[in-house]
Amino acid sequence: MDISRMDLADTGSPEGLVTLILKHEPNLPLPVPIEELALQLEVEEIAELQTEGFEGGLITDTHRSRGIILVKKGVIQPRRRFTIGHELGHFLIANHIPDKAGQFLCSREDLRTLSAKEGDRRAKMEVEANRFSSLILMPPTKLREAFKKHPTPSLEHVFQLADQFDVSKEAMARSYADYHPEALAFIVVKDGKVGRVYHNRSRFPFVVASRNKSVPYGSLFYRKGLQIGVPSEIDSRLPDIWIEVPRGQRAPTMSEQVCLQKNGFALIMLWHERAEEDEEESEDMTARDRWRAQQARYDGN
Ligand SMILES: [Zn+2]
Structure with a gap:
């Protein structure tokens, strides 16, 4: 892989991001190597989530200058992969800002949110992160x-x-x-x-x-x-x-x-x-x- 995060700069939508990623990596194999891709796109580490009651998380700052993806321990591989895709979405989508300083925490429900009411900013971010995960794992x-x-x-x-x-x-x-x-x-x-x-x-x-x-x-x-x-x-x-x-x-x-x-x-x-x-x-x-x-x-x- 030779894609870099710079190649994706200023892309705001899940569709736009996935299109660009696939353009730079046309030979991405199946199953899509999501962990490798996350690390290639400047995620520092994929670590175990310690907070009870959540599926995944992302430690970052407001400018997203760094990112650590967290995944609940012991989940089966397909679920783990979807969570990593989701957190990578939060990391890459330009206007996703965590509601708690420096950290996204996503529940099982968040990972199933497919539509958001007008004005519900948080739900909208979850919908977009899920869309990103689906699109990158199942182009x-x-x-x-x-x-x-x-x-x-x-x-x-x-x-x-x-x-x-x-x-x-x-x-x-x-x-x-x-x-x-x-x-x-x-x-x-x-x-x-x-x-x-x-x-x-x-x-x-x-x-x-x-x-x-x-x-x-x-x-x-x-x-x-x-x-x-x-x-x-x-x-x-x-x-x-x-x-x-x-x-x-x-x-x-x-x-x-x-x-x-x-x-x-x-x-x-x-x-x-x-x-x-x-x-x-x-x-x-x-x-x-x-x-x-x-x-x-x-x-x-
Ligand atoms: Zn989320």
Whole structure:
């Protein structure tokens, strides 16, 4: 690596920073060597965080003339990498100023903040640091290459990419929804209740199912015989389980795939295919057919 912090001077947005980093380091390998990159960009050290109740921190001064990244001890590698990316974001984004003198401290919630209310400066910094971390660990150009190779979305593919990029399944699901050309949403389920929902806001319709309520009746989640760690088939469900279908309009196709996980978690993928006006039904492969064809290719590898 030969990038220096000077190359990034005066760049204020996560997108601008990541674009510049990738321009200077076009051959950045996967998984992105985030620790090496942080040290190359003048972070002095990555040390253990001693403060209870936080995931990560950054020791710095108002002019960001120095930086030490702190990470909670004992967290698994994908989470540690995301935290380092997040703190590196605070270090590099020009207008991030810690609310406590000389130190950023970031909680688990901060590391999940994806939107901020108008005027909430602190939340806005967290949102930007998370965006920076996602973009640098899962560069959209690399994701698009992966989607070209496997155009049919699936949880199998999400999990495979999470391994390849060394990020958590949830972090990958979030970027997958954002950058995949298909209209997708991912629902994190905990103990049978709807938790965080990730979807591409410009392509996927609003998900009606509310947080902390049971997974809607009729979802594939309730299918018998699902095994932990093994994604179900992709199967179409009634779209109005999850989204509002305006009366008088042709209903879209909504497909679901579910994977039960440990400790009462599950991940659901929703795949929304708009109803085409003059669609030749017989010529169109259903989502399930396409998924089966892709599975056959996986098995052939
Ligand atoms: Zn933070």
